[in-house]
Amino acid sequence: MGILLQQGLVMVSDSLTNAGVDQIAKFRKMTIWETPGERVLVLMTAGNLAVSQAVVAHLNEGLPVNGKSESMMTVNTAAEAARLVGAAVRAVDAIDGAALRQSGLDFDVSMILGGQIAGGPLRLFLIYKAGNFIESTPDTPFFQIGENKYGKPILDRVITFGTNLADASKCAIISMDSTLRSNISVGPPIDLLVYRRDTLKVATHQTLADTDPYFAEVRAAWGSGLRAVFSEIRNPPWDFG
Amino acid sequence: MGILLQQGLVMVSDSLTNAGVDQIAKFRKMTIWETPGERVLVLMTAGNLAVSQAVVAHLNEGLPVNGKSESMMTVNTAAEAARLVGAAVRAVDAIDGAALRQSGLDFDVSMILGGQIAGGPLRLFLIYKAGNFIESTPDTPFFQIGENKYGKPILDRVITFGTNLADASKCAIISMDSTLRSNISVGPPIDLLVYRRDTLKVATHQTLADTDPYFAEVRAAWGSGLRAVFSEIRNPPWDFG
Numbered sequence: 001m002g003i004l005l006q007q008g009l010v011m012v013s014d015s016l017t018n019a020g021v022d023q024i025a026k027f028r029k030m031t032i033w034e035t036p037g038e039r040v041l042v043l044m045t046a047g048n049l050a051v052s053q054a055v056v057a058h059l060n061e062g063l064p065v066n067g068k069s070e071s072m073m074t075v076n077t078a079a080e081a082a083r084l085v086g087a088a089v090r091a092v093d094a095i096d097g098a099a100l101r102q103s104g105l106d107f108d109v110s111m112i113l114g115g116q117i118a119g120g121p122l123r124l125f126l127i128y129k130a131g132n133f134i135e136s137t138p139d140t141p142f143f144q145i146g147e148n149k150y151g152k153p154i155l156d157r158v159i160t161f162g163t164n165l166a167d168a169s170k171c172a173i174i175s176m177d178s179t180l181r182s183n184i185s186v187g188p189p190i191d192l193l194v195y196r197r198d199t200l201k202v203a204t205h206q207t208l209a210d211t212d213p214y215f216a217e218v219r220a221a222w223g224s225g226l227r228a229v230f231s232e233i234r235n236p237p238w239d240f241g
Numbered sequence: 242m243g244i245l246l247q248q249g250l251v252m253v254s255d256s257l258t259n260a261g262v263d264q265i266a267k268f269r270k271m272t273i274w275e276t277p278g279e280r281v282l283v284l285m286t287a288g289n290l291a292v293s294q295a296v297v298a299h300l301n302e303g304l305p306v307n308g309k310s311e312s313m314m315t316v317n318t319a320a321e322a323a324r325l326v327g328a329a330v331r332a333v334d335a336i337d338g339a340a341l342r343q344s345g346l347d348f349d350v351s352m353i354l355g356g357q358i359a360g361g362p363l364r365l366f367l368i369y370k371a372g373n374f375i376e377s378t379p380d381t382p383f384f385q386i387g388e389n390k391y392g393k394p395i396l397d398r399v400i401t402f403g404t405n406l407a408d409a410s411k412c413a414i415i416s417m418d419s420t421l422r423s424n425i426s427v428g429p430p431i432d433l434l435v436y437r438r439d440t441l442k443v444a445t446h447q448t449l450a451d452t453d454p455y456f457a458e459v460r461a462a463w464g465s466g467l468r469a470v471f472s473e474i475r476n477p478p479w480d481f482g
Contacts, residue, residue, distance in 0.1 A: 149390030149391050149423070150390050150391070150394050152391060153391050153394075153419040153422060153423050154467070154471075156422055156423055157422070157464065157467060158468070158471060165481045166476040166477055167471075169476075169477050169479075169481075170471070170474060170476060170477060174471070178394040181394060181397055181398070182390070182394050182397055194479070194481055195482075196481060196482040199482055201482070203479075203480065203481050203482030204479040204481060204482070206477075206479060214477055217474075217475075218474055221470070221473070221474045222470065222474065223398065225469075225470030225474070226395070226398060226467070226470065227398070227399070228470070229463065229466030229467065229469070230395075230399060230408075230411070230412070230415070232462070232466065233458075233459055233462045233463065233466070235407040235408070235410075235411060236410050236411060236414075236447075236455055237455055238410075238435070238445040239444065240406045240407060240410075240435055240437060240444050240445060241435070241436075241437040241440055241442070241444030241445070
């Protein structure tokens with residue numbers, strides 16, 4: 001999930017990929033391009049891992065844009081970065097899409113890109129498999145990709161554009177916890193990156209394993225807190241026979 | 242959702258169907274066949290409404306089984322009822338399936354059947370669109386169909402086979418609340434039916450509109466309780482820059 005706030009950006013991803021229940025592996029889904037004082041760009045991917053890795057390879061190596069090669073380290077604005085990700089998705093589709101479809105597989109990928117480049121605003125994009133994209137606005141301050149439904153209710157309840165970075169991080173961990181509990185294909189470690197608006201450097205990038213004390217504390221406190229709230233609500237006033 | 246407990250059964254369904262955002266209508270998705278002292282059978286449907294209604298019509302009118310016509314009011318056991326629902330699904334597929342597929346539509350339906358007939362045990366089944374089915378066991382005491390992911394985390398946290406009918410009803414309302422908040426295609430009134438094991442009559446059947454005082458109380462208490470638990474959890478111990 002990617003959350004765009006007045007204070008900045010919170011980006012969170014898990015690390016499990018699966019190609020069937022006997023092919024589960026750990027791969028980070030977050031890629032960071034950072035030049036402190038100049039640019040912070042963070043990309044998270046969901047869907048086909050080979051497609052995702054090919055897209056990231058293109059973004060590192062550069063793609064032809066208006067006759068010259070552009071990479072995530074050379075684009076001049078966050079919007080150019082989003083267009084470059086879209087172009088990379090289309091380039092991979094042009095190379096691999098036909099063969100994937102011939103194998104009965106969908107060309108399946110979606111991405112969240114957030115970040116800021118000196119001189120421009122902080123932006124957050126959701127990029128589709130067609131390479132086109134939408135942008136977050138204060139009315140819709142977060143995007144989710146991949147297995148997103150279990151973790152959405154708490155985001156819907158807590159996150160607004162005015163939520164601060166600490167609360168949004170805490171909420172993102174709780175949201176991820178709900179997903180972890182209900183879907184075995186989502187798993188730690190959790191990558192959590194926080195960027196404070198206009199600082200042009202990553203504020204913190206945590207890799208939360210199951211053993212991380214704060215991660216464990218939040219999961220335990222949330223679980224016992226929910227059970228406490230549940231038992232405080234009075235029983236239905238109906239006759240149960 | 243259908244929940245099978247040591248004490249009995251809790252069945253809950255919403256009432257919205259949609260065929261696109263400009264064709265949203267209210268239809269109850271719960272059908273009850275009850276002869277007090279003899280049988281209680283409760284069916285909930287998800288998916289194509291025309292298919293669901295055709296299945297229910299077959300179950301009322303009767304289907305040929307071993308040379309005679311059987312309906313939900315004549316079957317002798319809950320297992321026979323589940324097989325009859327499966328037969329009704331296959332009968333509708335035989336009549337309408339080809340035309341649906343020709344229109345580019347899936348033959349899309351799933352059902353939860355719970356109930357008890359005198360002389361037999363209380364049972365809960367999940368019936369697939371192929372007409373085959375699985376049965377709930379104490380290890381897996383609930384089934385969900387339709388838009389189920391938003392509401393699953395609280396069920397995962399609270400429901401066990403030993404949960405009592407009042408707690409399970411409260412939990413089902415909270416689960417439905419999470420879904421109502423995150424998906425506009427799910428909406429009240431909520432049908433909530435409770436059956437106490439071996440009583441052979443419906444204990445209570447509530448139709449909860451937005452204006453129902455207990456429904457409103459649970460939704461408000463859950464929302465404010467979650468926010469309270471959230472603010473009691475300490476902030477992440479990281480430097481946010």
